[in-house]
Amino acid sequence: MNQLSPSTVPAHVAIIMDGNGRWANARGLPRAMGHRKGVEAVREAVKTAAECGISYLTLFAFSSENWSRPESEVSDLMGLLKAFIRRDLAVLHKQNVRIRIIGDKTNLSGDILPLLLEAEETTRANTGITLVIAFNYGARDEIARAARQLAAEVAAGRLEASAITSERIGAALDTAGIPDPDLVIRTSGEERLSNFLLWQAAYAELMFIPEFWPDFSRDTFVAALSRYAMRERRFGGLQPATTLATGS
């Protein structure tokens, strides 16, 4: 299937799926077509991740800043996400995929929230890959919500301020229980994190690849995993904590 050794496969890969609009522009197509093609790339990425032995795949589907796009584009993106859950949930469930949603779930209007909750609920007991969909997600907003939650516990006398550790903050984030990403990939050549997993990506390997998201194929994904396998991760120490390529 591929030459990846299980010991070098990251447990958690997070992807900023960028470039749908430019992919469409380059072909003289409406931006909506780029997003539509992007959904096909999502399907292929989930399949590839599961086959390669990745345990968690996080996809940045809609940021808390994306609401500022033209109404028609927001509506296209909502429509695609809803259609994806309606059409693909049964298949993903059958493939033992567990779905988690991160992002602010309050104040969502329409039928998107019930669908997101249904996806989480239906697949809660699955034991295969966890597909984490970041929707209405912004890392600073996530951290601020966690801070408010912890502050409320302190105010109520249930928590000592001195007990607020990194672990406690991590447990108050939307990603509670999910290991930090080992690898963050961004497509389309842009080299920034754009408010994605700022806390969790503290020690992640970052990879910026030139392909637009709709062109992110199985081969592109496997090539990125092979490049990851060559990286040395030191987590702030002097010696590599893992020499991925040798597994030592």
Ligand code: FPP
């Ligand atoms: C970035 O391209 C992509 C997005 C803002 C949305 C990604 C959404 C999908 C692929 C579809 C729905 C998601 C799932 C999980 C089914 P861009 O529009 O910013 O592209 P540009 O930078 O070239 O304009």
